[in-house]
Amino acid sequence: MERLIIHYSIIILLATSKMFAQDYNKDAFLKDYSGEMIITTQVRGERNKAILRGTEADKNREFVLKNYTGIQPSIYPAWDGGFWPKKKPSSLENFKVETAFLNELVNWGVENEFHIMHHCLIFPNKYFPSWFSKTNYSASELEFIIEKFITEVINSNDNKNKVDVFNVINEIFAMGKSGKYRVSGDEKEDCKWMDMGFEQDMSGLKGEQKINEEHPVFVRKVFEIASNLTDAKLEIRDFNIAFGGKKADGVYQLIKHLKNTGVRVDAVGFQCHLNAGLNYNYENLRKNILRFIDLGVEVYITELDVGLNLWGQGDNRKKVSDVIKTEADWEWFFEEQNKIYYNLVKTAKEAGVKIISDWGFRDDIPYGGWRKDQKAWMVNKDYSRKGAYYAVLKALYDTEKIKLANSVE
Numbered sequence: 153m154e155r156l157i158i159h160y161s162i163i164i165l166l167a168t169s170k171m172f173a174q175d176y177n178k179d180a181f182l183k184d185y186s187g188e189m190i191i192t193t194q195v196r197g198e199r200n201k202a203i204l205r206g207t208e209a210d211k212n213r214e215f216v217l218k219n220y221t222g223i224q225p226s227i228y229p230a231w232d233g234g235f236w237p238k239k240k241p242s243s244l245e246n247f248k249v250e251t252a253f254l255n256e257l258v259n260w261g262v263e264n265e266f267h268i269m270h271h272c273l274i275f276p277n278k279y280f281p282s283w284f285s286k287t288n289y290s291a292s293e294l295e296f297i298i299e300k301f302i303t304e305v306i307n308s309n310d311n312k313n314k315v316d317v318f319n320v321i322n323e324i325f326a327m328g329k330s331g332k333y334r335v336s337g338d339e340k341e342d343c344k345w346m347d348m349g350f351e352q353d354m355s356g357l358k359g360e361q362k363i364n365e366e367h368p369v370f371v372r373k374v375f376e377i378a379s380n381l382t383d384a385k386l387e388i389r390d391f392n393i394a395f396g397g398k399k400a401d402g403v404y405q406l407i408k409h410l411k412n413t414g415v416r417v418d419a420v421g422f423q424c425h426l427n428a429g430l431n432y433n434y435e436n437l438r439k440n441i442l443r444f445i446d447l448g449v450e451v452y453i454t455e456l457d458v459g460l461n462l463w464g465q466g467d468n469r470k471k472v473s474d475v476i477k478t479e480a481d482w483e484w485f486f487e488e489q490n491k492i493y494y495n496l497v498k499t500a501k502e503a504g505v506k507i508i509s510d511w512g513f514r515d516d517i518p519y520g521g522w523r524k525d526q527k528a529w530m531v532n533k534d535y536s537r538k539g540a541y542y543a544v545l546k547a548l549y550d551t552e553k554i555k556l557a558n559s560v561e
Contacts, residue, residue, distance in 0.1 A: 176549050178542060182219040185548035187555065189501055190267045192222030192509040194455070195257060204256055215513065215535060222267030222316075224454070224509045225257035230281045235305065240283035244293060249301055255309035262314050269317040269509060271454075272389070273302055274374050276323055276334050276343040284344065291348045295373060298345070302377050312382035317507070319421060319454070320378050321371060321388045329392050331363035331402025345370040355408040363402040371406065372415055379416045389421030389454055395433055396440045407447060420444050421454035424496060425511065425523075427461035428488035434499040441503040452507040453500050458489045458540065459528035472525045485527070490543040493530070497547035502554075 177184075182191055193216060195203045202209045203216060203223075216223065229236040234250070241247045254270065261268045277285045289297070302320070306312045326332045326341055334343035350366040371388075378386050388407065393400040403420060410417050422440075426432065441451045462470040476482055500508060514535065515527045530541040 176546060178545070180545060180549075182541075182545060182548060183221050185545060185552050186221060187501075187548075187552040189505065190222045190507045191220055191548075192224050192267065192269055192507060193220050193513055194224045194226050194271070194509065194511050196226055196253075203260065211535060212514075215531070217264060219513070220266070222269060222507065222509070223257070223261045224269045224271050225254055225261070226271045227254045227257075228272075228279050229275070229284075229301075230279060234281075235301065236281050236284070238281060240281075240287065244296055244300075247297065247300060249304040249308075251305055251308040251311075254305065255311070258309060258311055258314050267317075267507075268315045269387075269452075269454075269507065270305075270311070270315045270319060272319040272322040273305065273378070274298065274321050274324075274345065274370070276341070276345075278342070285342060289344070289347070291369075294345060294348050294370070298370065298374060299377050302374065303381060306378065306381045312384065315382070315384050317385040317387055317419065317452075318378055318382065319387045319389050320374050323390055324368065324371065325390050325393075325399055325402055329397050329399045331398035331400075331405075333364065333368060333402075348373070353405070353409055354412045355405045356412060357405055357408065361401060361405070363398060363405050367406055367409055372410060372413065375410060375415050375417060385418040385450065386416060387419040387421050387452065387454075388417060389423060389452075391423035391425065391455075393420075394422035394424050394437055394440065394453070396436045400440055404444065404447065407444075407449060411448065417449060419450040419452055419506070421452045423455040424453050424457075425455060426458045426492050426496065427463075428458060428485050428492065429461055432492065432495070434495050437496070437499050438503045441500065441505060445504055450506045451500075451504070452509065453496070453505055454507075454509050455511040456493075456496065456508060457511040457523060457528040458492045459523040459526035460485065462526070482527075486539055489528075490539040493540045494543040494547045497544050498551055501548065501551040 195216065203213045228234050235254075237248060258268055258270070306318065324334055324343060324345075326334050333346065334341040336342065336344050336346040346368055348368065348370040351369050351372070352366055353362065353364060355362070375386055388403065390399065390403055393403050407417050407420060444451050460472060460475050462472070462475065476485065497508060510530065513530050515529050515531065515533050515538075530544060531537055
């Protein structure tokens, strides 16, 4: 029987390798060349990126079904008809969680045999209703809210068995690149969950590798609660960590600390909101992916898009018109965008990333103004393919071809 299985596997590899020996087909779809890696896209119930309702939902569904092997339903506590009540409940006992939007998206994904990555459970304050930020809660009350929220989301609709990955923690590190944590009460960095206290670092790291002396208690609590409710993969995610640096070191230390204290953490997500014109070090990306894999967690690219470098706060934030003034400027941008998409996807896939998830696929007006008018995605408003789409397609093809050739050898 074992010989038969090995023989059958060789036949499959040879057949697949023969397919990839053929010329690259630009009319193929993304999932045709994704291989074992899961390729997903962010979806929502309504408004932009809608796959359930809306004037363009049918076209969005068609595109998603043709191109992806997974979806990333994104429902926030305060947005998209969010989980949390808009008004402060009269008591914590009356705190209710609304999961209808998420459940619809999950069920659609299950019906179409998609891998499902849920985003997200616990964020800093800006993603929650304003009443939460304005209310003083004790550590025990915050723990009650966390447990009630997570339990209802995971248990509702049998999501504990339907969802493959829960992004349980997102963006708890400070906005810069220091690797330090957000703080409670700060206007920009506010994260009320920090009021639950801190615990001593047990990572075993020393010297420059040790970014923080202690870690937020709520992080351990969140992972423990989720772990007791589901066998799905549990992911921690943040931005400015994909290419290494102090912030990536902080995330690495936190995961090592959690693992050393017996807490299950299955994956780390690298947000990749990248910018044309910046020089990214893809060798650093590769090394960073491999060190997290060696730590015992899967690595995901979770929020991929490539726009313009307009970052800043308030009056310091640039507009598209400040950077793009002529058609030649747009030509430069698209050329840079294509290179970044290709190199990011190729490097990630070669290094062993399990999931790549874009942050939308179509150049429409994103919800909340995210990267508005930056043309940061892979297809035009009319769903025609841009150079960025072909760059991703070619990156998937090239890496899969090499992988299969090596397998046969």
